[in-house]
Amino acid sequence: MDKANCRDKSMIELNDEYYMNLAIEEAKKAYEIDEIPIGAIIVSNDKIIGRGYNRKESDKDATLHAEMIAIREACQCVGGWRIPNATMYVTLEPCSMCAGALVQARVNRLVIALKDEKTGACGTVLNIVRYEKFNHMVDVKFGVMEDEAYYLLRTFFDNLRKRKKEKRELLYNKQANIDF
Numbered sequence: 129m130d131k132a133n134c135r136d137k138s139m140i141e142l143n144d145e146y147y148m149n150l151a152i153e154e155a156k157k158a159y160e161i162d163e164i165p166i167g168a169i170i171v172s173n174d175k176i177i178g179r180g181y182n183r184k185e186s187d188k189d190a191t192l193h194a195e196m197i198a199i200r201e202a203c204q205c206v207g208g209w210r211i212p213n214a215t216m217y218v219t220l221e222p223c224s225m226c227a228g229a230l231v232q233a234r235v236n237r238l239v240i241a242l243k244d245e246k247t248g249a250c251g252t253v254l255n256i257v258r259y260e261k262f263n264h265m266v267d268v269k270f271g272v273m274e275d276e277a278y279y280l281l282r283t284f285f286d287n288l289r290k291r292k293k294e295k296r297e298l299l300y301n302k303q304a305n306i307d308f
């Protein structure tokens with residue numbers, strides 16, 4: 129690889145971190161409203177054309193994953209269902225619904241922070257974005273700012289468990305008081 133290519137490659141990696149950081153900022157917005165912290169950004173020609181964070185619980189809608197919200201915004205931005213020259217940055221590996229939507233929208237590239245061992249549909253549990261019989265395949269890169277994405281999810285679930293435990297204890301104490 130010549131020097132120019134090396135420079136291009138490191139520029140892409142720097143850009144990937146820069147945009148993933150913005151996806152993590154989106155995930156934090158979900159965290160603030162008690163949603164599982166997942167965020168997504170769509171970039172086309174160095175412009176952000178879509179962003180989203182998980183709002184499934186708040187809006188009581190099974191389709192309101194961060195990626196779906198970002199894809200809808202990007203479609204509105206470009207005025208069509210195809211999103212050309214686009215890269216999605218997402219903090220957790222997309223599920224089968226979101227991976228399907230990425231193929232439908234013809235997104236070129238997908239950068240993922242963290243694998244999802246339970247529902248990841250971009251190579252972990254199944255692979256919808258690289259399925260050869262489909263008419264479109266997405267380039268996938270894993271592991272950009274993986275630690276930050278993991279830390280956010282881990283903190284969220286630790287707090288959730290703590291809150292549940294406190295609630296159980298409170299209930300137990302109330303019952304204990306009644307018994308006395």
Ligand SMILES: [Zn+2]
Pocket residue numbers: 193195222223224225226227
């Ligand atoms: Zn999803």
